[in-house]
Every structure is written in structure tokens, then in C-alpha cells.
Amino acid sequence: MKLLLTPIVLLLFFLGYSGTPTRQITGKVISSSDGLALPAADIRSLPSKTTAKTDANGKYSIKIPITDTHIEVSFLGFQTQKAAIKKADVINFSLADDVKALAEISVVGYGTQRKIVTTSASQHLIAGSPGAAASYLNGRVAGLQVMNDVNNESYAKISENNFKRATDHPLSTFSIDVDAASYSNVRRYINGGNLPPKDAVRIEELINYFDYNYEQPKGNDPVNIVTEISAAPWNKAHRLVQIGLKAKNIPTEKLPSSNLVFLIDVSGSMEAPNKLPLLISSLRLLTDNLRDQDKVAIVVYAGNSGLVLPSTSGDNKQAIKEALSKLSAGGSTAGGAGIKLAYKVATDNFIKGGNNRIILATDGDFNVGASSDTDMQTLIEEKRKSGVYLTVLGFGMGNYKDSKMEVLADKGNGNYAYIDDINEARKVLINEFGGTLFTVAKDVKLQVEFNPSKVQAYRLIGYENRLLNNEDFNDDLKDAGEMGAGHTVTALYEIIPVGVESKFLKSVDALKYQKTSSSSNNTGNELLNVKMRYKQPDGDKSKLLQKAVVDNGGNLLQQASDNFKFSASVAMLGMLLRQSEFVQQGNFDTAIALAESAKGTDKEGYRAEYVKIAKSAKLLAKDLRNFANTGEGK
Template identity: 55%
Template sequence: MKTNSVLKKLAWGLVIFIGLSNVVLAQKIQVSGKVMLAADSSALPGATVLIKNTNIGVATNSQGDYTIQANVGDTLRFSFIGLEILYIPVKEKTLNVYLNTDDETAMVSECIVTGYETIHHESAVLKLRSGMPVTLTSEQNTEEYNEFAANCFLLALDKPLSTFSIDVDNAAYSNVRRFINQGTLPPVDAIRTEEFLNYFAYDYPAPRGNDPVSITTEVSNAPWNTQHKLVHIGIKAKEIATENLPASNLVFLIDVSGSMDFSNKLPLLKSSLKLLVKQLRPQDRVAIVTYANQTKEVLTSTPGSDKAKILAAIDGLYASGGTAGGDGIQRAYRVAENNFIKGGNNRIILATDGDFNIGISSPKELEKMIETKRATGIYLTVLGFGMGNYKDNRMQVLAEKGNGNHAYIDNLTEAKKVLVNEFGGTLFTVAKDVKIQVEFNPAKVQAYRLIGYESRLLEAKDFNDDTKDAGEMGAGHSVTALYEIIPVGVKSNFAPNIDPLKYQKTGKDEKKALTDSPELLTVKLRYKQPNSHKSSKMEVAAIDKDTPIKKSSENFRFSAAVAGFGMLLQNSDYKNDFTFDNVIDLAKQATNYDPEGYRKEFIRLVESAALLK
């Protein structure tokens, strides 16, 4: 009996002990501390502190300090862009954390700290960090790019008209920069030269009169083939002061699927959108829709004056699950329609790696859906993040068909460029359906080729067709296009070799009739006002004044250097003996107009690419 009594007492004691233990483990405490960089103990402002498997989290302040309510036994997830992710169980009220860069590996290991032990668990999916050298196997790298063939030379007598839609996107440049900075050359199809050109600011004259854009032309020698000419066409949209911009109805459509659980994806995305939130005015409004396995309206439309509420909603986002991108886009459009501002800027900002796998996911389905939605006056801006599974092809289609633009965010500096420095151009359209048509004078031009814009080519008849969709220009945007020209009388292996036409005059009589005009070509541009369905036309002629490239403008020299860089990366047949050193020399002659330092950064990037080549 004594034995039974003792056993009962022990059993009750064990039950009480377990109960007390559970109470202790469930005890909610306030955890405070500082998040620092392990290398030098410097504070990390904007680091994310999240209770694992929840959407409860905070960001560190400017001093790296944080405070969060958590239960004893919870695990806190500490992360910062470009650093390893650290998981630490909650045991005490004070917890200071040091995050490492861990240069020895290209994988981010999730670290679980238990006492004085550090146990590394390599994720089944590569945790790829921003800015680190990474080599992916074909199985690991599932990035997708649209294939295209570079434009070739066309005979001016046979095809005197060249027509294309403008393109203000610049995602290709920052994406290619990511490859080079990681120590590898990009795939050829990732190199869209027009987006290289349009990444940079040029010193073009502002529009005058009622037209929202201006046209500038310049002609000089092609630096990679001095017998050829290079025609520079610059389009500049009018600037609008931020206080004069129309009110915005924005919907942040954020991919929170499992594929975004990398430090250069969702954490960078959140930090990027916070920069945009700080630019909002009281009259602007923001709603947040997320998608993973399901879609969710995380934040109803909130005025820009309530920044704390918007930022808290962003801070609370975490990644898990599948990718119902198509469903997310449909819901975002519904939210935007419900909060539509007449005469305002109504826009969805999609932030994703483009990896859709649930619901409407094929490019054709998405394209068709967005084409029908753009008629409502709601535009779509696409911000791309990440690597390894980045779907550039889908991003490009979505932005093009949604009357918006596409940027690739590879670091917080790029986010600042897109969402702060170019705030008006990114979000506020001043001219839509902008098309360019160039007519060449066959008496002066033997053959020509448009450098880039392969995915934006139009038929000649599309130029005057107001139902044909084309590109949009935002406030302050600039667009640059280059044509390489083979003058009449120059022998070139690149000029198409075709038999003389039997039923058209191509002899001296016709040439004599044409030479009365000194014009090399005429640039025609069509645009619509944002709320109009009827286009207006502008027209400017270009004359070759035999200006040597050394006396050309900095705009001309720098754009030629950028185009040459694209040709070298593509290993173009037209590059001749042009080298990376030639690109660098040309670019160095054009750095006086460099308000943000992007031209100097370009030179450093070319130097890195030359080492890889």
C-alpha cells in the first residue's frame, strides 16, 4: 500500500511539474535587444525580427534596437538583406544578436542557436544571398528569359520605315549587373540593349508647349565601325513636381509564397516598399494584397498619412506556401477598382520573382487577363526580385500588357532609384501608347538597323492605328534609341545582298531626285494623353553634319558606350574589333552629367565584365 501511495504522490508531482513547465513555456514576456553586424558590431537598422511560423514581427530602429512580445519557448527569426538568417529560442528578456556574412558558402544556412552550440541545417532549397558569387547547376537554375534574335540591317530602299513601341523598362540592366557582380556572365537572352540604354538619365531638353514629350536627334560615327553612322534619338517626358502629381490609389500585390523566403527576396521587397511608403502624401492611398496558396487582403485602402499602419502591415509579412499569382492579380484589380480615384493614378505594384504555379499561370492566360483589365484605367508596375528561379519572361509580359513598367531590384540602392529618385516616372503616366516611326532617305541611307527593341517592333501600319497598344512614359522619363546606318556608297558585308528590283527605279535618275533633301531621316512620334483615346503626332528631321564622335555630345558618347557593352555581352556579329577597353574609354568621356553616379558605376561594371570575359 505504501508503494502505491508513493507512486501516486510521484504521479501527481509529475503532473504538477509538467503543468508548471507548460505555464512557464507559455509565459509571454517582452524581449528587447539589438541586432548587429558580427564583423564590426555596427547596428543594423531595418533588420526583421519575426516569431517563427507566425506573421508577428517588428523591424529594428535606426540604432538597431527592437522590442517584441513573445512566449518563452518561441523561436525568433532574425534576418537582414545579404546576411545569414538566425533562429534563436526565447529564454530571456534581453537578446542581442550578431548576424554573419558567412563568405565561405553561397548558401544561406538557417542557424538554430541552442545554448553555446550552433547547428547548421542546409535548406532543401538554396537560400541565395544578394551580392555573393554563386554558381548554379542547370537543375538549380530555373530562370526564364524570352528568346530573341538581334535586329539585322535592312535596306532603306526596300523598307524605308522602321516602327516600334517605346520601352521605359530598365530591368535587364540591373539584372545583368547582378550576374556580373556575382562573378558570372548573363545568358544572352537576358541582355535587352534598349533597357541598358534607358537605365541612365540623359541631359535632354524639356518639352515645350502642349506636347508632354520632346524629341532630340544627333548623328556621328559608329565607334565600332567608323565607316558607319550612328543616329541617337532621345525622347524626354515633362517633369511634374511631387506636390502637383494627382492622388494615387495604389495596391501593393506581394508574393509571399515559399519561393520568396530568401534574404534577397521578401526581406528586400519589404524594405523597398517601405521606401515608397515614405514618399506618400495624405491624399494617396495604399491597399495590400498578398498571395501564396491563397490570396488575402492584408490591408484595406489606407491614406498615406497613416504610414505607421501601412509599415506595420508590411513588417508582418512572411513567406510560405505555393504561388497563386493569377488569383492574386485578379483580386488586386478588384481592390483597385473598388477604390478607384477618378482623374488619379490608379496602379497595382506587383512585387514577385514571377514564379506562378497555382491558378492562372501561363503567360498567354495572364496576358489576356491583364489586357482586358488595362481598359479600366488601372496600370500595372512590376518589381522583380531574387535569383535562381527568376521568371523575367513573365514579368516582361505582365508589365507590357498592363500599361506599366518593369524594374528588377537587386539591392536597396536600386529600390531607392526606382521608388524614390524616379518616383514620378515609375508611378505617374504623362503619355501613353507612345510609338516611333523613322523614315529613312534612301538617297543617303543604304541600310540601317535598330539597336535593341526587338520585342517592341511594330508594323508600319500600326503607327497610325490608335487601337494598337504601345508603351507609356512617366513624369521625367527619358527614352533613348540608336540606329546604326550604312551610308550610300559604303561597301559593307552587313548590307543585305539582293538582286536589283525589276519594277522599281533604282538608278541615277531616282537618286538625283532624292538628293534634293539633305535629311538623313525623319523621326515621327505618336502619343496619347493619359485620358484620351486619340493620338497626336510630332515630327523631327535629322541631318548628318559629319560631326566626329570626339565632338559629339556626352549623351551620344555614353549611349554609344552602353550599346557597345550590350553588343560585347551578346557577342554580336556587328561589334567588329570593339573591346571592353573601348567601352570604358568612351564612357569616361561622358561622366560630367552623372547626377546619381550611375555612369561611374557602369564603368566599374564594364571593368568587372572584362575580367570575366
């Protein structure tokens, strides 16, 4: 009998038989402070110590022995929580912040280690100077969160705009920018317990993440110019000018037909839950929003590129979704070959007068083929002549290549968004469907002329990588930004009025061969003149719009519109995160108070979420200073 049983036991062993029955437990893990999902949280079943992790949406599923009694959840910066396993197969967790745990973590370069603070960083933090925590931020740190791998994310360096004297530089010229990727990326850092690298903070993208209640354009022009002036909240002696552009709203049913190509990165770097799986879910949302007259093709690229789905009508949503669901990640990244194929498919199915667009979804980690920023820029600049626009959707973290993504979108006559969760996908691809995908004005440029009898100096806040030469404004061959249906664009200028002393203005010797004067032909109260040029989406010749701006000097910040106060708050937070030398008397409390007073209707809750982000950023900055003050880790 024993001889008979032995082979059976061995067979059951090799087949993985376990004598203990199991059960499946599922649930979701969120932060109790803001209700946001916590991805990659550690799930452990006790006493068996079976483990799992939450996905990009904070959900988990774990198969455990039926003898286990508890589920334990832990996540960096939050208090570990344990729950008894009862009859229910769904156990949700809401984790509270653990400030003490965060304070035990500091950053070294792009990686992080426990209980280590460099001496120079500590000195900056303790000093409380304008560069407090600058060694962390200016050193392009990842933040407070412990990471197993070195952070290889890349961001183009930003040198902030300085103040310019109106007598020496009466004109300021730049291309508009409707991208909002920087805000959702910064939010991802802060929600993960990190302060972002300073070069990840593009202030104009933080400001333009939000919609503003500007007046609709009237007449035949697709864009309207709106302006407002008040005191700068970070320096009451300075003035702040808001220039807003509003593109006309077009009902979805009246938008032109779309010829879309989903260009999807399926390389090995896209395996993570917050990359390809989130990408697929995002594009499935967009598919649900397609009309019968729209069509979609799917191109993928890894070691090689290929056509997964030929151009398919929007009335066959099931075929599109099935093609998306079959995608999997693996291989290296031949981005250049994929882009070429996508443009070919788009041009083969071109709709005259329609919306012809490639939607590139990737983490930007191009490493095979045309991989340098210069090569990719040249390729995109050539391909955009076909009349096909490019929208770029960024996903993931750790090896995220923001610098490449921005180049592609800027040079491809398109826009750029960072998708950190499914709610952001809904915002970009559903709520802002028209603005994201349907261009109403292209090559939009702004040129502002300052009156030297009123303006001593001025500074454009943000837009550092969008600056143009003054002569570019009238050059219709010069590329600039695009505006989609319903889009708003906001730009802020900080102004030092004539007669106000400022540390930002250094004296120079009088010129020998020419006279300098602050006199002006304008003797009225005109502060500046705004000029805008734009082209129709299929046009080659630009049209000029302009508007003079008068400053009566009596505008109190408290009386300013919600549009003005909210954009000023976002600009201040951006300067604080960048540890800007221009933040002056700005602080987190003022930024938060301004935003709380300017939420307006906030139908989607984006402004309320911003307030939570600002409060979290304040706590993270405080944690850094407090940790340095304790002297621990030295």
C-alpha cells in the first residue's frame, strides 16, 4: 500500500497540489486624506505571508489560504493598516498619512536612501533662505519616496525668464502653449510623497491645465483676447497682467470627421501597470467617444513596427477595443520607424477638411532607430507638412522621457498630456475631446509691446521654451502653437511700474552714442498692447488681432476675478516648487488662500484637487526642513 501511495503523493506534489483550500480577496487602497488611489501598495496575507501589489488604480487581487486571518497593507508615507478576514471577499483600505515615516527619508541625486542628508543640503534647509531645499530641487531630485532603482527620468533644463527693461526691450514675443503635461506629472510626484524635480515644473503648463471662464469669441475670428490687471500677490508694489485667449466652442456633433492613428509603444519598458494597461484603458475611453463618421487605425512599435488594425469606422467600436486588448509589451523601442509608419497610414486615409491626427502613446523611452531629440525633431518637422497633426500622451515613471515627448508634440503641430491615472485620461480624451483633438487656430503667436512711460520692467512667467525672436511674429513660415475647440490659454506678465525700486534691476552706465528715455508717444494710461497672429487650420496666411490694455492703478487683488486669482495662485505654487528667485514674498499659505477663494463652480473638481495638491506640497517642503533641523542622518 505504501509503495502505491508514494507515486500518487509525488504526482500531486509536482502538479502543485496543496492540501489547504484557498480563497480570492479583492479590494482597493486609497489615501484617507484625499481619496486618491495608491498604486503599488504592498498587500500581505497573514500568517501565510502571501503577497501582492495594487495596480495603477489602487486595486488588488490576492489568492490566500483559507486559514489566513488578516490582510495587511503598507505604503511608503502612510500608516500600515491590518484588517481581519471575515466572510466578505472584498476588503478596502483607506490609509492615513504617516508624517514621521516621510521625515525619515531624504534624497541623494536621483536615488534615495534612508537617514542620509548631505551637509550642503542641510545648511540650505536650516537657513530658510530663498533657496531652502534648493539642493534637493535644483539637484533634480526625485523627492521623498524611496525607490528601488535609480530615477532615469529626463527633463529639459529651464532657465527662468528675467526682468527686462521696457526701454531696452519694448517687445516680448512667444508662441502659445496649450500643453498641460507638467501639471499632471507634478501631481504624480506630490501624490507619491515627492517634491518634483525643478525642471519638471513648467509654470505655463500648470496654469493652462485649468479652464478659465473667458468670453467666447464673436464674429468670424476663432479666438478672443481677454486681459485683466491687478497687484501681484507676491509683491504688492508690482503689477500682474493676465492675458487670456479663448477658442470658440464647437459641439461634438458639429466637429469635422476624424482620421485617427493610435501609435502605441509596446516595448519592454511599457510593461508596468501604469503604462501599457493604463494606456489601453485610456484609448478604450476615447473609442467610446468616436462617432460613426470617425475612423481609427492602430500602429504599434517595439523592436519593429507594424499595423495592428487598418483604418476602421467608429461604428465598429468592438473591433477597435479587441485590437487594443490584445496588445502586450516586449522588445526594444524603434520609435522612428513607428512614427514613419503611422504618418503613412494617416496620409493614406487622409480626410480633406477633417481632423487627421496621430495619437502617440508612450513613456518616451526611444532607444533604437531615430533616437536623438534632434533626429526626432527633424523627422516630425518633415512629416507635419502632410497636414497630419500629432497628439502625444505620456505614461509611466522611473524612465519617463519628458524632454523627448515635449519635442515631438511641439514640432508635430500638436499637444502633449501626461496620463497619470484613468481620471486624467477621462479629462483629456472625454471632457476636453474637442480641445485635445480638433484644431481651430494654428501657429498662434503673441507679441506684447510695453509703454516705457508706465512700465519700468516686465517678466513673462513661464513659456521659456516658447520664446520667439521679435521678427518671427510677422513671419508666416515660423511655426507656433495650436489651439483646439474650446481651449483657453493664459499668460502672466509681472510688471515693475516706473518709479518702483527693485533688486531685480541693476544700474548701467549712461550710453555715449544714443540717448535713453522713458518717454512715449502715448500719454494716456495704456500699459501695453497685445497683438496676436493665427492661421486657419488649413491656411498659410496669418491674421492679426490686437488689443490695448489700460491700467487705472486701482485694481485691488481682492476685487480681481476668479480667473485672475486662480491663475496667480498656480503661478505662485509653480515658483515655490521651482525655488524661484522671483517668488519674493510668495508662500504656500497665500497660494492656497487665493485658490480657495477662486474655485468658482468647479464642476469637475479640478480646482479643489489643486488646493489639496498645494497643501500636500506645503507639508512635503515642511518635512524636508524639519528633518534637516533635527540633524538626523548626518
